[in-house]
Amino acid sequence: MIKFFKAESIIDFETIEVLAKTIWQVHYTPIIGEDQVAYMLKKYQSAEAIQMQIESGYIYFIIKSANEALGYLAIKPEQNSLFLSKLYVLKRFRGKGFGKQAIAFVEAEALKMGLLKIRLTVNKYNSQSIKAYKSIGFITTKKLLIDIGSGFVMDDYEMLKRLA
Numbered sequence: 330m331i332k333f334f335k336a337e338s339i340i341d342f343e344t345i346e347v348l349a350k351t352i353w354q355v356h357y358t359p360i361i362g363e364d365q366v367a368y369m370l371k372k373y374q375s376a377e378a379i380q381m382q383i384e385s386g387y388i389y390f391i392i393k394s395a396n397e398a399l400g401y402l403a404i405k406p407e408q409n410s411l412f413l414s415k416l417y418v419l420k421r422f423r424g425k426g427f428g429k430q431a432i433a434f435v436e437a438e439a440l441k442m443g444l445l446k447i448r449l450t451v452n453k454y455n456s457q458s459i460k461a462y463k464s465i466g467f468i469t470t471k472k473l474l475i476d477i478g479s480g481f482v483m484d485d486y487e488m489l490k491r492l493a
């Protein structure tokens with residue numbers, strides 16, 4: 330059984346920073362290259378950056394099983410949808426249904442907020458995760474090219490899941 334703990338303290342933000350480094354360096358280096366991974370980790374997933382995102386409306390949760398942190402997620406309420414900004418599970422815990430349980434948790438949070446759609450963005454070449462999202466009920470809605478500075482872009486699809 331997994332549980333979701335809202336990240337509130339600097340220790341929580343540091344736990345997420347470590348999870349992000351571990352997951353992103355392995356998963357994203359073949360997709361976007363080492364330099365962009367280092368740039369994005371510093372810009373978006375340092376403890377300080379996470380704290381600033383939380384102050385601007387993002388909500389982070391650490392995913393734990395028997396007190397072991399196995400991943401994390403971040404959501405942000407928007408006008409008509411809940412934006413799933415991050416969902417990362419450590420490699421050795423993937424394919425065990427935890428991603429699906431995390432989406433079910435996010436769906437319940439959306440409904441509590443009165444939001445009937447979940448929106449996310451995923452790198453176009455992150456094909457394993459796109460497959461996972463499709464099997465969880467997301468559909469691709471558009472392509473997005475986002476300039477993130479220093480010559481880097483996020484070359485993404487937007488995906489959407491409507492809640493009944």
Ligand SMILES: CC(C)(COP(=O)(O)OP(=O)(O)OC[C@H]1O[C@@H](n2cnc3c(N)ncnc32)[C@H](O)[C@@H]1OP(=O)(O)O)[C@@H](O)C(=O)NCCC(=O)NCCS
Pocket residue numbers: 352356415416417418419422423424425426427428429430450451452455457458460461462464465
């Ligand atoms: C995407 C991710 C969060 C999914 O979590 P997970 O715990 O592995 O997913 P689950 O075990 O709950 O699987 C969910 C569904 O996706 C399918 N799936 C999972 N991994 C898959 C893969 N590599 N290829 C195809 N389908 C896959 C599962 O079969 C399952 O579908 P089913 O119920 O129809 O069998 C996780 O794989 C991950 O962290 N990936 C790397 C980081 C990443 O890219 N995150 C997303 C950023 S946008």
